[in-house]
Amino acid sequence: MRSTISSLDLTARPFHLAPADCAWVEDTVSSLSTEEKVGQLLCLYLRTDDVPLWWTELAGHGIFPGGVLVLPRSSAQATRDVAELQRLSPIPMLVAANLESGSVNFLLDTEAFAHPMQIAATGDVRDAVTLARHCARIAHQVGINWAFAPVIDIAMNPGNPITNTRTFGEDPDTVALLGAAYIRELESQLIATSPKHFPGDGVDDRDQHLVTTNNDLDAPRWRATFGAAYRTAIEAGARTIMAAHIRQPALTRELLPGIAPEHIQPATLAPELLGDVLRGELGFNGMIVSDNSAMTGFTAVRPRDVGFPAAVAAGVDMMLGSVTVNGDFQILLRAVHSGVISPDRLDDAVRRVLATKASLGLHRPASRSEVRRAADFTPHEAELRDAELRDDIARRSITLVKDTQRLLPLDPSRHRRALVIVLGDEPTFYDPSGPFAPQFVEGLEARGLQVDVSRVPSNGSDIPAAERLHETYDVCLYFANVRHIGNSNSIRIAWTPWQGLDAPRHVASLPTALVSIADPYLLQDVPMIRTAINAYTPTPSSVEAVLAVLFGEAEPVGRSPVDPFAGRWDAAL
Structure with a gap:
């Protein structure tokens, strides 16, 4: 059976942990119960308007999630909710938002700063940095520490309903250049990035919310395009990468000769794509997060009690989304007790989750203030500056x-x-x-x-x-x-x-x-x-x-x- 445990170096890119931080990771892993370890693998959607009640219900089931993805709410409510979550959680949480074009995906009564394609239309890489700085300011204001961005998909198919203006366009070099600029800036401000959607969207013309899709490029072309974009993102310091419900048949056939078409799996369930390609060939040492595990592109492939733990066994470190939270939690627990998820694979995933948190200084919250460049401006001054920059980018695009x-x-x-x-x-x-x-x-x-x-x-x-x-x-x-x-x-x-x-x-x-x-x-x-x-x-x-x-x-x-x-x-x- 193909091994899904890869060498983990907490001192190497993207973590760069000091000895004291490595010790925190190891001490925390050794102190956690199996239930607490499984909780660290869950990134739940924050839908509730009553965080204390929601947390009490989770704790009643023994669930202490490792992260959340913030869904739309007012800025004031988001700030309160995130602070409350961090207060309640015994281990600092990864708090994610879709910071692709600003705050419009998770804050109400706001607007986009600039879609990636608008950034690309200006032809100026500095605009990608400007977008990232805007996203960092909003993130620090609310308490977001994890960006499900940038989208480094390549818009090869005009009929694709997912990529569109969320991408930097159809030129692989431009996508890699602008994506890397965004990543470097956000990572420098201690916001973890998650380039998506590995192994790459933009080739098929369907939506993973509804169907498992394909990246049907041959292996050499994939390596020259999507592979190059991910390699550049990794070199730029991306702490996490999002695996998608997208197949890459050419790579799978290359690594698993003779595999039957019906056995070709999307990346979220494919150890050859996550292990051999992403970790091995591309050298990614960081944390892998799944795309929403409630999408039909994932749930239609295998029954839930098989597919959900199979993704972790295949190499996903944190599972985004749920069908039912307690149901998914129990599925993972059973998989650990039965050996479907080995103790080594469980600890490897937990270490990567905790190492991501430690690399952001979440276990030392005071350290985060050192990089908040947006603090040089009052909130009103920052908003006025953002408005001027938004106008300028729009004019030049x-x-x-x-x-x-x-x-x-x-x-x-x-x-x-x-x-x-x-x-x-x-x-x-x-x-x-x-x-x-x-x-x-x-x-x-x-x-x-x-x-x-x-x-x-x-x-x-x-x-x-x-x-x-x-x-x-x-x-x-x-x-x-x-x-x-x-x-x-x-x-x-x-x-x-x-x-x-x-x-x-x-x-x-x-x-x-x-x-x-x-x-x-x-x-x-x-x-x-x-x-x-x-x-x-x-x-x-x-x-x-x-x-x-x-x-x-x-x-x-x-x-x-x-x-x-x-x-x-x-x-x-």
Whole structure:
């Protein structure tokens, strides 16, 4: 049987522990009961509004989790809840948040700072550092010490519903460069990073929330792209890496010759990917965390009582998420007592969890204040500075994808009567911000346009009327905020039935433009539109930057980090 126990050096990268810190890890491991060790392997979703009650219920089952992932709540509540968790926990906790683009994924009443693809569109690696500094400031303010970021997936497939603007684009070198810059900055501020989603998303066009997906690159190409990105992330000092419910058949076949297709496992269940590739070939000495273990991409592979402990046996050190907390805890306990998870594998995983905590100084909380660079500013000053930086990044990222009809700049004397058709612009689980169309419309009106607004889907049913829009309007602007909603295998435009009355059937007679502040691939659905702008991040800053470009007040200097035509030649016309 393939061994899943790899050599662990607490003094080497990424831990760099001093003798006293190593002693704390070893003393703590030796002092823990089996139940307490199993608890350290659990990273639970923090859903509750009553932390003391939740903790009492967990303790009643003998569960003392090693970490939590904070789900959306107000900044004040998040700060209180995290402080309460650290007060109650006998061992300092890893407290995670999806710090991919700022705090929008876990704090209510906020907005993104900049999506990774917007960072890539500026072409300036310093913007990745700026994003990381913003994330560090918010993290320190709330008590977050673990970033489930950066996304170093490579956007090879425009149809992928997960990667999209969460990535730094389709160029492997750019992804590696910007991901490493983000990692170095956040790690220097004692926020552990977790590059994801190993072995790499962006090749398949499906969502692991719903199905186990594949990275179907051949082994040499994987090593030159995703493998290189992970090697760079490891060298940059990433303390943890997130393993995903994604298969890599070429690597598995290389390491397990003759394996039947039905036996090829996703990374979370594949010791050859976690042990031979991630730890062996790439030299990762840190902690491996799973992606959400409640995703169908994981639960559909094996029964829960088999798959959950099998992931730990395969090399995952901390399991994210649960189906039922006590149920999963009991499954792991039984697996330890039965030998499915060996004592050595259990202790190896616990050591990596504790070493991550020690490397962050969580057992010495006072040491963390030494790296809080954001403390140089008052909270108000920091927010103002962040607003200026957000505006600047948005301005430098705006990409004029095409204007083959030479519509721009808009001119109130020629384009006074405007129809704005809104696509999406609804809150999602991953990004509840917005809506942003009202700001866009106000900006048009402030510049002298008379604007009517329609939404997709609309209530119209008159096809001839849809073809006579040019009699009423001088210009039509599709304002699109189409973004990842989670639990969907696609991000595409869905028009009003029947026959899409709100689709751009009128482009031959009415000048029309597309403004997308999120999904960069929408031209594949509206290739007939001859003017298109991409902004990559739904924020007020992006809206203002787009308006400035539309009216010739600013030059569009951003460059698309992906093929905005999604490989369709007609979309480039």
